[in-house]
Amino acid sequence: MPYTTEQFVRRAVGELLRGDAHGKFWCQTCLATFALETLGAGYHKRDIGRALDKMFEAPSPLNRIPAFGCAQCGRTMPCLGVPTP
Numbered sequence: 001m002p003y004t005t006e007q008f009v010r011r012a013v014g015e016l017l018r019g020d021a022h023g024k025f026w027c028q029t030c031l032a033t034f035a036l037e038t039l040g041a042g043y044h045k046r047d048i049g050r051a052l053d054k055m056f057e058a059p060s061p062l063n064r065i066p067a068f069g070c071a072q073c074g075r076t077m078p079c080l081g082v083p084t085p
Contacts, residue, residue, distance in 0.1 A: 004051075005043060005047045005048065005050075005051050006050075006051040006054055006055075008039055008043075008051075009035050009039070009048055009051035009052060009055070010051070010055060012034070012035050012038045012039060013031050013034070013035060013052075013055065013062075013080070014061075014062065016031075016034060016038075017062060017080065017081050017082045018082050021071060021081070022082055022084065023081070023082070023083065023084035024071035024081055025063075025065055025068050025069075025070065025071055025079035025080060025081030026070055026071055026072050026079055026080060026081065027070035027072070027073060027075060027077045027078065027079050028049075028052050028053075028056060028077070028078065028080075029070075029073070029075075029077075030070055030072035030073050031052055031080065032045065032048050032049055032052055034072075035048045035051075035052070036048055055080065056078060056080065059080055062080045062081065062082060063080065063081055063082065063083055064078060064079070064080055065078065065079050065080075065081070066078050068081075
């Protein structure tokens, strides 16, 4: 069974938020930009946007905060991240 775009996006975003950006929360726009850069030209922005929509609806095992300052751009909006213990 082939992997879906959502699975690739979840993996890329999860690795970012558990690695270099651990303890930081990123908005959907910044995560989409990161995913596009990471996954390459074979993915369309709309497909990554749909995958992130699904991630924000069911973020587990990541945490979703309804209004938070994005660590990347600074705008206050819904964000995903992994809190530090």
